[in-house]
Amino acid sequence: MKMPRLRLLPLLIVLFLFHSSVDAADTNISHKKTFIIHMDKSYMPESFDDHLQWYDASLKSVSHSADMLYSYNNVIHGYSVQLTVEEAKLLEEHPGIISVQEDVVYELHTTRSPEFLGLLNTGALLPQSSKSSDVIIGVLDTGVTPELSSFDDKELGPVPSIWKGTCEVGKSFSASSCNRKLIGARFFLKGYESAYGPIDETIESKSPRDDDGHGTHTATTAAGSTVVGASLFGFAAGTARGMAPHARVAAYKVCWIGGCVSSDILAAMDMAIADGVNILSLSLGGSVSEYFRDTVAIGAFAATSKGILVSTSAGNGGPSEGALSNVAPWMTTVGAGTMDRQFPSHVTLGNGRKLTGVSLYKGKPLARSVQLVYAGNASSMSTGNLCMKGSLIPERVRGKIVLCDRGLNPRTEKGLVVKDAGGIGMILSNTDTYGEELVADSHFIPTAAVGLIAGNEVRDYITSTHNPTATIVSGDTQLGIQPSPVVAAFSSRGPNPITPEILKPDLIAPGVNILAGWTGKVGPTGLREDTRRVDFNIVSGTSMACPHVSGLAALIKGAHPEWSPAAIRSALMTTAYSKYKNGERIQDVATGTASSPFDYGSGHVNPVSALDPGLVYDAAEEDYINFLCAIKYSSAMIKLITKRDYTCRTDKEYSIGDLNYPSFSVSLQTASGPNGGSSTTSVVKYTRTLTNMGQPASYKVSISQETKEVKIVVIPEVLKFSKPNEKKTYTVTFTADSMPSGTTSFAHLEWSDGKHIVSSPIAFSWT
Known part of the structure; x- marks a missing residue:
């Protein structure tokens, strides 16, 4: 799916959390x-x-x-x-x-991205960026590979005085593994070993060392030091660096070969708070029904209340609706988009048709045209079209290129299945689920991964031709791909499955074909059979998008150390863009059409503008507690999240719409009329407060919207700020005609002083 198979881990970088309460447990079970x-x-x-x-x-x-x-x-x-x-x-x-x-078990959900995000000339664009050396990013993941050049500390001064952590010693990891860049490393496995038994130390290191690659990739994406001449097999060659190359990294290993256990995650978050981190980056998550049952949400609340921004991945459940992870409003939820870089691989069919896919294959080329066969016609299994292990009949594929369909097993494993059966090349076709999304992989044989349209054309050619043939030629790194960004098909979409009135994801960031550091313990595919070793790998997933935002948050924190987590998130959200320069909305690669705020939230991150957002929507612990009252949580539920004894007031009307969030999601009602039609009017009022982060200025509101069925009134229409940190409150009233259930529509609300644009998406849903 979105990244190489992590040995025994399932493919999805973020999957589902399975929750079992004590009440639902089988009381006859006597084991612990x-x-x-x-x-x-x-x-x-x-x-x-x-x-x-x-x-x-x-x-x-x-x-x-x-x-x-x-x-x-x-x-x-x-x-x-x-x-x-x-x-x-x-x-x-x-x-x-x-x-x-x-x-419960959670599972794991760059040479180009700094330039793509406008961070190439950091000194000129971000004069305060050197202050990010005082910022500490805690990364909860699979550990870290300390020897990489991405953790070089030669440009850094002493470790920040706020740091209280340590460098834990374990197998293949000594106290000297840490330095002024990688200032701390810990590992947590008591919960994991209690569930699965002692780890196999021939496979995994009982230490902070990364045996998987995922943790090293996310840590170096967030804050890797500058490395000249980075690439994967020559692909994506250039100077690699993290989003905040001067920030410090603290690694917390909580994920093992079987997943990430909530008791270990909670212990790591508990320790990270005590250690003194400023940012927490978690590229993991799960599906839960309530905030008070979500370990990550509970830990994130404690961190946020202590001024620590928590950046999380949205999940890889797209393009299905409502498959989001990490949706609590005190967390920053990050979806994935593409960059303007691709790695083409070209297919020429025997009829002369030329098709383009992608691949990171750099082995012996396939220099001739050979027979082409569809895996579904060369298999003994009903799922033979997917090129599962043992499915292909060697006599039917030997010496041929095999067309395999994407799904179920790892993309790179399909190539191994073809190779083991005697095939010499593979065309990997997308199905309806993935559309035209192209994700490059380090294949073992000449391969071209193609979109749904091209895959269907190859399949039609095979069925209509007596002797179908093809050849595959790998390309190189191609820049300037347009349109970009587009929303990745795998990126989880809204609406928010727990609280639809809070729009999630918050924003998107680069998450497709990201080059960053890798472990020397496994090959770039993560498969046991892969004996290749690399210092950098190209991987895709919302796991890769999350650390981009973690690092950018560190840049903002360095420039504005007094800003709260909510202020930093607001700056990133209200300056994000949702349209290309030609005015068209960001595309969704899954459909080839315009995406919506349910796909990208506030839009694609724009870090240079985020450093000077003009105004921010700030929020504190009390605001989130009022939100919990608004969703009718009891005192016991609130205490599970906040550790506080708090009783919601009976004389106060709590509203989700009053949470000072930088985006709007409005639930509207549909009522059936006497003749089966619908006839009713919904009136919803939201209140927001803006804080001036700049000089005195006057901001004027403007509204753009898709539908006439909703009337939007903002009072007042002008906000005049006379000094920094001054706050002004406004209300938005939405008056909507009834629409069929399931109807959605969108709008944008913007405040501008002529220099800054403070933008908020509005999503309407009729239910």
């Missing part, structure tokens, strides 16, 4: 599971000197043999432990226990 115990510290009896003694006493009351895996102090109050389901149920009944939740 890991549970996260949320405690209410205010219940601690006076007989205990500290909360750890109290935790241990409560635990020993149900199990004399159980020992705590982790205790948590910053993200929640509580601990994790292995218990039987029966013991967990008993513990849940004790005073002071807020909840007992079963451990």
